[in-house]
Amino acid sequence: xxxxTQTPKFRVLKTGQSMTLLCAQDMNHEYMxxxxxxxxxxxxxIHYSVGEGxxxxxxxxxxxxxxxxxxxNFLLGLESAAPSQTSxxxxxxxxEGYRSSYNEQFFGPGTRLTVL
Amino acid sequence: AxxxxxxxxxxSVFKGAPVELKCNYSYSGSPELFWYVQYSRQRLQLxxxxxxxxxxxxxxxxxxxxxxxxxLKKPFAQEEDSAMYYCALTDNTDKLIFGTGTRLQVFx
Numbered sequence: 529x530x531x532x533t534q535t536p537k538f539r540v541l542k543t544g545q546s547m548t549l550l551c552a553q554d555m556n557h558e559y560m561x562x563x564x565x566x567x568x569x570x571x572x573x574i575h576y577s578v579g580e581g582x583x584x585x586x587x588x589x590x591x592x593x594x595x596x597x598x599x600x601n602f603l604l605g606l607e608s609a610a611p612s613q614t615s616x617x618x619x620x621x622x623x624e625g626y627r628s629s630y631n632e633q634f635f636g637p638g639t640r641l642t643v644l
Numbered sequence: 645a646x647x648x649x650x651x652x653x654x655x656s657v658f659k660g661a662p663v664e665l666k667c668n669y670s671y672s673g674s675p676e677l678f679w680y681v682q683y684s685r686q687r688l689q690l691x692x693x694x695x696x697x698x699x700x701x702x703x704x705x706x707x708x709x710x711x712x713x714x715x716l717k718k719p720f721a722q723e724e725d726s727a728m729y730y731c732a733l734t735d736n737t738d739k740l741i742f743g744t745g746t747r748l749q750v751f752x
Contacts, residue, residue, distance in 0.1 A: 561740070568744060569744060618688065632693075
């Protein structure tokens with residue numbers, strides 16, 4: 529049981545390049561989330577999904593797109609990377625959502641992205 | 645808008661001293677509050693939630709609706725408590741809103 533895994537662990541991009549971050553979970557969780565973590569700003573929600581085939585915007589969605597074609601995977605895409613997107617990206621998943629006893633979020637190890 | 649405030653970026657104490665990590669929130673409804681912790685080289689993980697009203701690793705947190713606070717407390721800090729602590733809130737949606745975090749350093 530690997531829990532939540534993220535690929536890649538590190539990546540350096542040039543401005544304007546595109547890339548996709550993969551998040552996978554093997555816990556049969558319905559809910560999945562993408563956050564970015566920046567110094568002094570905590571974790572901010574980028575996009576999230578409440579089930580296969582669904583996505584929704586979080587607090588800082590601009591410049592990112594997501595897809596949840598399979599229940600176990602949640603992809604985060606950067607179409608044209610900018611230096612402001614340099615950050616550590618965390619994926620998380622939970623069995624249920626709001627007001628549920630099973631809404632604990634389980635986090636991946638993070639992806640460190642640098643955009644030059 | 646909902647907001648979680650952790651006023652201290654860094655809190656340093658000696659082993660055996662009491663610890664209180666402050667968390668204040670702004671939300672007009674009835675929130676659900678959490679404390680998440682990230683130990684060095686480990687993943688972010690849930691420490692405790694207010695609805696459970698339990699003590700985890702000696703930590704407790706009481707939701708004070710009058711003061712809109714959810715401070716994390718431990719009577720006697722241990723070196724292994726050194727970590728980054730995040731207070732978080734969920735409102736009537738599926739989103740979790742995090743504070744900026746407090747780094748706790750416990751010196752021997």
